[in-house]
Amino acid sequence: MSDTTASTTAAHAGKAPVAVDHPLSMEELAAMIARDIPAGAFVNLGIGQPTKIADHLPPELGVVLHTENGMLGMGPKAEGAEIDPDLTNAGKVPVTELAGAAYFHHADSFAMMRGGHLDICVLGAYQVSEHGDLANWHTGKPDDIPAVGGAMDLAIGAKDTYVMMTLFTKSRAPKLVPKCTYPLTGVGCVSRVYTEVATFDLRPDGVHVLETYGTTIEELRSRLDVELH
Amino acid sequence: MSRATVLESTDEAVAGIEDGSTVLVGGFGLAGMPFDLIDALIRQGAKDLTIVSNNAGNGDVGLAALLAAGRVRKVLCSFPRQVDSYVFDALYREGKVELEVVPQGNLAERMRAAGAGIGAFYCPTAVGTPLAEGKEVRTIDGRDYLLEYPIHGDYALISAHRADPMGNLVYRKTARNFGPVMAAAATTTIVQVDEVVPLGGLAPEAVVTPSVYVDRIVAVKARHYTVQGAR
Numbered sequence: 001m002s003d004t005t006a007s008t009t010a011a012h013a014g015k016a017p018v019a020v021d022h023p024l025s026m027e028e029l030a031a032m033i034a035r036d037i038p039a040g041a042f043v044n045l046g047i048g049q050p051t052k053i054a055d056h057l058p059p060e061l062g063v064v065l066h067t068e069n070g071m072l073g074m075g076p077k078a079e080g081a082e083i084d085p086d087l088t089n090a091g092k093v094p095v096t097e098l099a100g101a102a103y104f105h106h107a108d109s110f111a112m113m114r115g116g117h118l119d120i121c122v123l124g125a126y127q128v129s130e131h132g133d134l135a136n137w138h139t140g141k142p143d144d145i146p147a148v149g150g151a152m153d154l155a156i157g158a159k160d161t162y163v164m165m166t167l168f169t170k171s172r173a174p175k176l177v178p179k180c181t182y183p184l185t186g187v188g189c190v191s192r193v194y195t196e197v198a199t200f201d202l203r204p205d206g207v208h209v210l211e212t213y214g215t216t217i218e219e220l221r222s223r224l225d226v227e228l229h
Numbered sequence: 230m231s232r233a234t235v236l237e238s239t240d241e242a243v244a245g246i247e248d249g250s251t252v253l254v255g256g257f258g259l260a261g262m263p264f265d266l267i268d269a270l271i272r273q274g275a276k277d278l279t280i281v282s283n284n285a286g287n288g289d290v291g292l293a294a295l296l297a298a299g300r301v302r303k304v305l306c307s308f309p310r311q312v313d314s315y316v317f318d319a320l321y322r323e324g325k326v327e328l329e330v331v332p333q334g335n336l337a338e339r340m341r342a343a344g345a346g347i348g349a350f351y352c353p354t355a356v357g358t359p360l361a362e363g364k365e366v367r368t369i370d371g372r373d374y375l376l377e378y379p380i381h382g383d384y385a386l387i388s389a390h391r392a393d394p395m396g397n398l399v400y401r402k403t404a405r406n407f408g409p410v411m412a413a414a415a416t417t418t419i420v421q422v423d424e425v426v427p428l429g430g431l432a433p434e435a436v437v438t439p440s441v442y443v444d445r446i447v448a449v450k451a452r453h454y455t456v457q458g459a460r
Contacts, residue, residue, distance in 0.1 A: 068333065069257045070403045085260060086404035092258035103402055105409040105437075106257075106283075107341040110334030114354065138359070145321055146330045147310035152355045153334030187357035 022214040023196040031056040033122060033164055033194050037063055044068065044113065044154060046123035047091040050164050053122060064100075066118055068150045070109045073101030090150065110150070113157035121158035123151070125165045125190075127180040130226040132190040132202045134163065135182035148185075155186030167195035167224075174224050176200065176207070205229070233396025233443045235425055239269035242419050242447040246275040246384055249302075253340065253380075253411040254282040254292060255387035258311075261404035262291045263388040263421045265449040270386065276300045281340070281380055283333065283407060285309035285317035293317065301326055305380065307333035332360065335377055337410055343379035344413025344442070352377045385415030389438065392422045393429070396443030397436040405437065412442040419445045 024032060026049055034056035037043060044066045045051050054076065057063045065074040067089045074089060075096035083094040104112075112118060127135040137151040138144065155161055165175055176193060192210075193200040198220055199210040208229045209217050221228055236242045243266055246252065252270075256262030271294060278301050285304050286293030293316040295301060304326060309317050320326040331339070332354050342350055351374035355361050365376040387408040389398040398420060400408055412418045425448045 067403070069260070070406050084402065087402040088258065088260050092260075097402070103400075103405055105405050106333070106337035106407050107410045110337055114334060114352070133357075143322075145310040145318060145328070147308045148330050148332050148360065149308040150333040152332040152358060152360065156353050156356070157334075184358045 020211075020213040024213050026196070027052060029164060029194055029196055032199070033162065037061070037120060039063070041119040042066055042072070042117065044118055044121040044158060046121065046151075046154065047149075048124045050122040050124060051089070051091065053164070066109075066112070067095070068106075068109050068113065068154065070104050070106060071097070071101060072104075073098045075101075110153050110157070113150075113153055116157070116159055118158040120160045120162060121154050122162045122164055123154060125163045125175065125193075126182045127175050127177050128163050128165070128190050128193050128202075129177055129180045130202065130207050132188045133180050134161070134185045134190050135180040136163075137185045138183045140183050151185050155189045160191050161186075161189045162192045162194060163190050164194050167197050174226075176224055176226060178225050200228075231444075233392075233394075233440055234445055235392075235394055236445055236447045239265045239421065239447050239449065240272060242266060242421070242445045243269045243273045243386070246270060246273060248275055249277045249279075250275060250383040251279040251281065251381070253382035253385040253387075253407070253415050254280055255385070255407045255411050256291070257283050257403065257406040259287060259291070260402075261388055261400070261406045261408060263386045264291050265447075266386040266388075266419060266421050267291050267295055271295055271298050271300070274300075277302045279303045279305065281305045281336070281382060281411075283307050283336065284311060285314055285328075287311060287313045289316065296320055296326065299325075303327040303329065305329045305331055305336070307331055307336050330360065336380070337407065339377055339380040340382075340407070340410040340414035342377075343381040344410060347379060349376055349378045351375065380414065382411065382415035383417065385411040385418040386421075387411050387418065388421045390422065391424050391426050391431065392420060392443070392446045392448075393426050393431045393440075394446075395428065396420075396440035396446060397431050397433075398422070398438035398443060399431060399435060400437055409438045409442075412438045417444045418442055419447075421447055421449045424448055 030052035040062045042064050067074045075098040078094040089095045125136040137148045197215045198212045201208040297316050356373045390401040
């Protein structure tokens with residue numbers, strides 16, 4: 001992919017607006033994100049919810065999945081006799097390899113990420129700021145053992161970093177915020193936020209609402225502390 | 230560096246590891262974890278070790294067993310906290326082991342730098358985060374980077390799929406993970422393999438870790454692990 005920023009935006013703009021009158025389930029949200037991944041893209045799907053996106057990428061789209069523990073061309077989760085302890089994804093779940101896969105060591109794996117060779121990375125988040133700051137590695141609670149894994153490398157590496165999350169916490173606090181209160185994973189790295197009630201583009205001139213699902217921009221404005229365009 | 234030696238036992242392979250050594254331990258979770266070498270290291274008795282590895286042990290085996298035996302002073306890793314990292318979690322909360330959390334890509338690149346003779350490097354990972362504290366920031370072409378130093382090991386314990394008697398290595402699938410960078414970053418690299426093939430048995434075009442990085446090789450009988458935790 002030579003110009004993914006343009007192509008992903010075009011891919012999104014080219015689709016008809018989705019008329020959805022209810023908040024999306026996580027499965028529907030995964031499908032919504034998959035819809036915006038361009039054919040032939042090199043993509044890293046973060047541990048947790050983002051892995052569901054793979055189920056919605058048709059093989060003919062030719063999207064190549066990267067797993068940071070050292071593989072391009074990752075296939076679906078391994079079942080039964082396919083399970084091989086030497087072949088796992090970044091979440092340490094046994095997976096399969098597709099024809100055309102390649103293995104490489106960790107320094108190469110993160111070099112291809114940090115070097116801007118991957119088009120899209122989709123990550124979960126505790127919070128995203130309106131300027132694209134990401135908090136997804138540490139709750140900051142004093143008794144929590146910090147564990148970062150590849151989160152900081154992934155956040156700043158791909159050409160586009162997307163976030164997949166619920167827009168509100170269980171206690172109904174917004175997770176798209178003016179400034180993150182959780183410890184940061186990366187600064188200004190997120191370009192798009194997919195949530196169950198709306199998709200947001202984070203642009204230099206502010207936060208743009210691309211789509212809403214079962215809500216309205218007015219309602220979102222009343223519940224978020226960030227300005228919405 | 231002299232030629233690699235093929236040894237008969239894992240106990241011979243880990244002989245001489247001194248108290249206070251920095252030991253790079255391969256593996257990502259269980260894939261590529263050199264279980265037999267770690268078991269031998271526990272028997273060997275070296276203590277006050279600094280361990281560099283992606284995780285801080287799973288279940289009661291491998292690194293978790295080394296930690297439980299009280300041999301580890303400090304862990305440098307990217308992801309200590311896992312569903313089955315209870316051995317490390319308890320030691321850490323009791324203040325019995327130090328922890329330095331390093332982003333996974335930096336962990337790999339810092340070892341790569343050590344093996345490649347790089348004095349330090351500027352890296353954009355972790356800029357503006359709590360893990361940037363105390364690090365020099367340099368702006369290059371309008372982007373901020375942190376100064377990162379190499380991680381050298383006194384020893385590396387890694388696993389590979391096959392070796393030849395020269396010490397050339399090939400790996401299997403994602404079990405390759407940290408093996409190649411750790412092999413180059415350590416003064417003495419010790420490798421457990423499934424099989425030592427005769428000289429000429431590895432295609433030179435397919436060698437992943439060239440022999441110059443490898444010091445000791447031992448073939449182990451069987452893979453001791455399944456997928457998560459079991460052994």
